[in-house]
Amino acid sequence: MKNSENTRGRIQLIVLRTVVYIILIFLSILCLFSFYMLLINATRSNAQLQAGFTLLPKNNFFVNLKNAWTDASINIPRGMLNSFFIAACCAVLTTYFSALTAYGIHVYNFKLKKPAFYFIMAVMMIPPQVSAVGFIQLVYKFHLTNNYIPLILPSIAAPVVFFYMKQSLESVLPMEMVEAARMDGSGEFRTFNQIVLPIMKPAIAVQMIFSFVGSWNNYFIPALLLDKAEMKTVPIMVAQLRSADYSKFDMGKVYMFILLAILPVLVVYIILSKSIIKGVTAGSVKG
């Protein structure tokens, strides 16, 4: 009796497990398939693409790469360089100043400590688009269109990154360490830069990746502020592909453009996926 119940339970578990794996494999294919098609199509010439879809790659990858890289109207290497510069600056500024702010609120007691903290929490979820009108007016007023300053400097104030850094500080920084540094005569800035920042390295690395990716992918505001060809970023160029008359395009080149747009992030993700996925949860609510 007991035995047959056990067997039934075992069979049930095996069936359930099989169903779960089928669901997981299906979802994985759903996630990967469009990128697989992108990769395959980037290896095929325009004529091969017209002939129909195949699951296997062809040999036109480097021709497409050369055509895309040297295209006269869409200067993708320049765009990637521009995007990289902006994203790198944002990543550095946003992590350094968020850590600095979090440290300031975490370690010191000052009259406006609580109001400052709750203010940042309150504005954390307000989408950036709702202040875009005034932001654009301000940029025009100071003649900063086609300039990277308005795309980089705002990253100093990033409430979500601040929140993440604050949580990280609470778990990794023992107060005694700050005290000890003071005893040794270390100034407050030096304590932060030379003792606290190294302790926060993992949190900073994760947030650097997220802010780099966020900036690399950012489309809304840059598209409104950059119209000079040599200043454009990658997402603006991708959108430009869409508004061009695509039927006249060499489609192999179009697929290559899309591949180039996502490749840097994809490579970083493949290398660092483990720590990136760990970083997703750390900044959120704990219930």
Next chain:
Amino acid sequence: MNRKLKPRKGISYAKWGYIFTLPFFIAYIIFTLTPQLMTIYNSFFENYRSGLKQIGPNFVGLQNYVALFTPDKTGMVGMLKYFGNTVVLWIMGAVPQIVVALLLAVFFTSYRLNIKGQQFFKTVIYMPNLIMAAAFSMLFFTLFSPVGPINQVLLAHGIVEKSVNFLGIKISVRILISLMNFLMWFGNTTILLMAGIQGIDQNMFEAAEIDGANSLQVFFRVTLPLLAPILVYTIITAMIGGLQMFDVPQVLTNGKGTPDRASMTMVMYLNNYLGTSKNYGMAGAISVILFLVSSALSLVVYNSLSRQYKN
């Protein structure tokens, strides 16, 4: 919090608190708060470009808001239609996103199931979240275009007789947009909910099992109620994200919200006014409405976060 750090021997460190937090607040005031106030201020003015002529700024009171809710020649209220589109597109993507994520989170955390290869699956399903939305959308545009590979496959297998213009049909455009949003966000939600389930006291599950509860009973009576706060947080932040929906429909439909503006979202509408017409008055009014809706939603998130801090 940090009682240990009271000023000793007359040295006060308070000023360092101000110095360290000052850059953040200066940047916030210049780049977010001032623009926010300017946006609200603008919404009460007539201020746009008509050809080469600049009209305004003239104070018009609430006229921009009235204009937003006034039906056009065809009897359509743009504002309501685009808000409706945004809500429909969000629901079509977010409902499967949350249901699937909840299921996967339960699968991954179940000891009984003991799923192998979790790291691989998580890596794969989270990946679309980091992909440039504009590029992802452009990719779907090329794949689903009338001469694209999807149509080639459908034609080659005789599933359709002539190529389908996926981007010309209201429902297929909406499905494509929601599918992309679903793919971009369900992995992220899965990881958040997994952390939530792992945070639940394991004794609860054991107690339920000893009491003879089956898997479904455990899910509905234990997991779901204890996960509720995180689930609410996830849903609300997803709503705020949905309100900002822009890149995917903008690139897929070349900013036109085709067909018949059925895929025009609120931010696309806002973006139209910020283009060549530079209609800061109307754009301001739309922004204020977006601001109010997102603030109301933010309040819920704020409450759950600050509760965590008070505990």
